[in-house]
Each structure stands twice: as C-alpha cells, then as structure tokens.
Amino acid sequence: MASRSGCEAPRGGAVAVTGDGPEPGAPLSAEPRDRAPDFGRGLLTAVVQDAATGQVLMVAHMNEEAYAATLRSGRATFYSRSRGRLWEKGETSGNTMRVMEVRLDCDGDAVLLRVDPRGPACHTGNRSCFDADGSARPAGGPPDTR
C-alpha cells in the first residue's frame, strides 16, 4: 500500500516542482499543471481554508465525481461516506463555499480548497469546525529545540 501519511519520503512519478506558491498574476489552469489526483488509493482528503483569512475551516472527502463537480461549478462539493453520495457544501444549510483555488498535494491524495465561505463552515454555527473548544497545547508547552 502506498503511503498516505504525508510526504516524508519521495514516491515514484515525482512531479517537477518549480516554486513554493503561485507567482502573483500567474495564470492558473482548470487542471493542476503537472499533477493529478490519485483516486486509485481511495477518497481524497479535502482541507478547506478561508482564502481571505487563512483560517482552516473543515476537513471532508472527495471522490472523482466530487472533485470534478468542484472544478466545474466552483462550489465546494464532497463525498459523504455516511450517506454514500455527493453533497454540495451548504445544500441544506445554505452556507455554500465559492472555491477560489484548488491545490493538490505532492502525492495527489489530498487537496486544499481555498474558498470564500458564505457563512459558517460548521453545523455548530462556528466559522470553523476547528473552534476554540477543541484547542489544546502540548503539555509543558512546545519544546524549545531550535
């Protein structure tokens, strides 16, 4: 089984990487330049980030159809594992998300959606599912190892 735990080690078919972020004004294509999502290993993990503030809003999953629908419509669309179907974010709550940019990670099994959210991301009414009540700090504070 291929690694799906981040990109500590290189994989075959390495992508050419030319930079650390888009150049200002650089053209973006409807498909990533030299990278494709890898649905052969299961659902993509989708991380949703507020494009304006950088706040991480939620995590969901995408199958190939959800990924294509998001690129086509510009609205964040996921695959619900519990319901076994696509769901467009906000289809019940009205809190849709306009997708400004889609970024695949280095090994194509995770995707970052940079969005303009039209309301809270979380069913609790919070802007983010990662709210203050889920916050902890490592015991004793982070080590000063630098």
Next chain:
Amino acid sequence: MASRSGCEAPRGGAVAVTGDGPEPGAPLSAEPRDRAPDFGRGLLTAVVQDAATGQVLMVAHMNEEAYAATLRSGRATFYSRSRGRLWEKGETSGNTMRVMEVRLDCDGDAVLLRVDPRGPACHTGNRSCFDADGSARPAGGPPDTR
C-alpha cells in the same frame, strides 16, 4: 458508519461551543476542554498549518499513540499507514515541527496542528506539500452567487 465527511449535520453527544477562536491570553489546557478524539472510527486526519503564516503545509494521519506523543512531546508525530508505525515528522529529514497548538474538530475525527516548522514540510523541499504545481482554478472562475 458515522459521518466522516465534515460536519454538515449534527452528531449525538454534541459539544458545547462557546466561541470561534481562543480569546487572547485565554488559558489552554493539555487536553481539549470538552472534546475528545474519536479513534473508534479509525485514524484521525491531521492537517498541519504554519502557526505564523497560516500556510497549510501537509496532511497526515494519527492513531491514539501518535496523538498522545504529539501532546506529550510538542513535536508533530504521525502514524504511517504504509510503514505501520509511528513517525515523528523530521526523523529522517531533520525538518521537525514544534506544535504550538492542537485543535480537534467538532466531531473529533480531524485535528489541526498549528506548528512552527523547522524547515520544509515536503520531501520535495517546498515549504508546503500544497505547492503551486498542484494549483488549479475552477473552470470559468468561481461563480458569483453571493
């Protein structure tokens, strides 16, 4: 199977949510205040964000041991599905990550690590695994539905 596709719908055992972010200077505990990770449904999805810049750096996974090790040591530690063991980020590359804050999401199956990275997160040498070569914009640009 419980939903693991974001938090569009409420779950049983809802947590009391009192805010959208930590108050400045608010005390943080070593465990989230009224929330616990749900390892009964499998590995946690861990999203790693640069605490200083907000850049999303990578996605990995955590079992109970990795989560505990991260809270205990203050160094980002994950579970490698391919290697079937814990790995501390940077154990081979030296690019460790000091964990400043850990945030569980509303249903306890994802965790946001806000870190101070000691070098690139990605094996490619990029700061983030979500680099410019993985970037796309929805066809025709995002819809103006607001």
